[in-house]
Amino acid sequence: MSQVDLAAVADTLPGLDLVLVEPGSAEARRLPYQWQPIATATDPRARLAAALALWNEPLLAALPEFAVALRTRFADVRAYLADDEPALLYLATDSDGRLLSWIGFDPASFVEPPFWEQFPEPLRAFLRQVHAGFTSGGRTAFGPMHPRHMRTIAEQAGEPDGLADWDEEQEIASTRLLLVTSNGGMVDYCVSPDLDVDELAVVFEGDIDPTPYGPALDRLLTRRLG
Known part of the structure; x- marks a missing residue:
């Protein structure tokens, strides 16, 4: 994947305005300093290696299958401005050969979400650093979303003070389940002060299944690859 098909990449992230950052351009000066080797490298494998060198090892250890996929199924990482924000696009193909991308935003844009103390430390370090x-x-699926987009189940439903039917039936209130990611469909992954810090609530059709965060995220990310 030495040549980026801009149209194909844009199709993987509908709704985002993408501008490829060229080495030496004005846009390149807006990138974090730690991304400069990625922006200037001419070899796709070198760009990928430089990007993965920034990842915190404890999170990679918690995601063993996806960590292998990052090194073997991904072909390139390119620097972009996405809606005028610095971002890295990690490019791969699924099991049918279709182009996929993950978008990672500049850690300088981090904002602390609700229930931050309930996030597992490796995930906290990843989002901050x-x-x-x-x-x-998209913006909310197949990996931890930008913290500024994180909302409780109640807020997502437009009832920030709580969902009466939900809160009467469930052990964890809708105001105490913060959506961290989803499968792009019916399954949500949440942190909650009513769970252990290393657990996510996997929520499907009102059922709440507390699950260790590592296996839950590892399955979600690798399933995206097919």
Whole structure:
């Protein structure tokens, strides 16, 4: 994937205005200093290696299958401005050969979300230091979304004070489940002060399944690859 097909890449992230950052351009000066080797490298594998060198090892250890996929299934990482914000696009193909991308935003854009103390420390470090959000197919799915987009289940439903039917039936209130990511469909992954710090609530059709965060995220990310 030595040549980026801009139209094909844009199709993987509908709704985002993407501008490829060329070495030496005015846009390149807006990138974080730690991304400069990625922006200037001419070899796709070198760009990928430089990007993965920024990832915190404890998170990679918690995501063993996806960590292998990052090194073997991904072909390139390119620097972009996405809606005028610095971002890295990680490019791969799924099992049918279709182009996929994950977008990782500049950690300088991090904002602390609600229930921040309930996030597992490797995920906290990733969002603060590596990417303030890392998603595929949109802004909220297949990886931790940008913290500024994180909302409780109640807020997502337009009832920020709580969902009466939900809160009467569930052990964890809708105001205490913060959406971190989803599968792009019916399954949500949430943190909550009512769970252990290393757990996510996997929520499907009102059922709440507390699950260790590592296996939950690892399955979600690798399934995206097919």
